[in-house]
Amino acid sequence: MKYALRFVALGYLAAVLVGPVGLVFYRAFEHGFDTFWSAVTTPEALHALWLTVLIAAIAVPLNTIFGILCALVIVRHRFRGVGILNAVVDLPLALSPIVVGLSLLLLYGREGWFGEVLAERGIQVIFSLPGMILATIFVSLPFVVREVVPVLREIGTDQEQAAATLGAGSLQTFRRITFPAIRWAVAYGVVLTSARALGEYGAVTVVSGRIVGETQTMTIHVEERFQSFDLVGAYAASVVLAMLAIGVLLLMTLFKPKEETR
């Protein structure tokens, strides 16, 4: 029975997760490392990689900071509308990324609400970097909030109040008491946010215009290579994407301090 259970669990993972991903790795290196290397070092691929990392590097810190703030408001503040705020945070999880992309088009596109005002000032949001960043922020917003909220609820306010009676101001209390208590939730939220930001395709593709070498992220690059029958290029870029995600996970485990693993 014990083995049967294990077999089912591992078999399921192997069939739906490890198998397909492993196959991508296999295909990428099928023709040797040199082929792989030249596929991922084409100017387009490098630019796509750079763009993906850049977008994540902007979206993830912003969503981390505002995610923590949102979580604090949701848990610690009492006013009408907290429930709505709490629900709105989940919106990106429920909405299809395509809808997110379209909504940004409606808002910032040439015919959109802000489109004209922005165009007059020479700011182009759609079919350029700002729109892609906005789309990425939108879709990766809930993760830090969702990880931090339950932990904040669980730790309660006793420790913060104790710090206050000991003379600590609110910033000091946050830095020395609240943040250390939620840091693992934050870290996990950052991992999820990063994974989502790196892997986002739908919303970004709508607002990017998919201009090769300009507004092509890794995911769009993979799709474009695939459509152009450059399978090695597609697989190789996929492997790079996967490595990025694994890298983020590894960084988190590395930073884990010893007291927590005790």
Place this chain on the structure above:
Amino acid sequence: MIVARDVVKRFGDFTALDGVSIEVPAGALTALLGPSGSGKSTLLRVIAGLERPDSGTVEIDGRDATRLAPQKRGVGFVFQHYAAFKHMTVRDNVAFGLTVQKRPKAEVRARVEELLALVQLRAFGDRYPAQLSGGQRQRMALARALAVEPSVLLLDEPFGALDARVRKSLRQWLRHLHDEVHVTTVFVTHDQEEAMEVADEIVVMNDGRIEQVGAPRELYEEPRTEFVMTFVGAVTKVGDAYVRPHDLEFTSEPNGSTEEVQVRRIVHLGFEVRIELERVDGEELVAQLSRAEADELDLSPGDILWVRPTKERIFR
């Protein structure tokens, strides 16, 4: 000295404090005693600045503190569930208030060692709160609160989460500590025995109001309200009158002022013996005797005898 005047605090429809005024003398150990929901914890939190009263004022050492943030009140607060900073060692917990004040490192270190010795946690400085027992955690919390030399020490059900044996020993320890440190201390408890054992003065609270303030003995012997009579110490009813179970006198013959009772059950509790009695009209009462007295009466269940309160109180 702490002075609170006409403090009112409501939570929605619930009135936690309904115009409470107290004076806590400097250097004394005062207990706020009452059942849950009586407002005792709220009063403590108002004094600490953790709750803001809807109306009324709070003065600490002659200074109006009503609108003062908790950081500026100079109070030490100890929570029922310790509120230990889980990610810090015992030493860092105790040092927290001092490092907030940016005191010199050497001074902090010396003061922390002194406090750890005071609360008998010297050997535990490098541990984390999770590695301590409940009693040790609460002593750590106490050292942490004392570190900043508060003018007032406030303890909210400090022993409430501990088991009975630890609670007893910590009570005595707190009393001794107070005799050493002499900081004005207020502690909240729902346990009348704890209040009687530890406090110089007890403030009995009920339904957001103060019932009576007095020394333990005064409350026991001169209760001013029905609530104090029944909440502080054991009590039994003879008709409309309240009587302490040891204030009942037995006679084998009736005289004008006695009542006839039948012995239902005799419970031996070591030094004392509790006798459960039933009056002719079916009402039950309890008497408390020393073992010698009980032996002399030589009672057994079913016996009929006559009882007379030597000291009774009627509240109207």
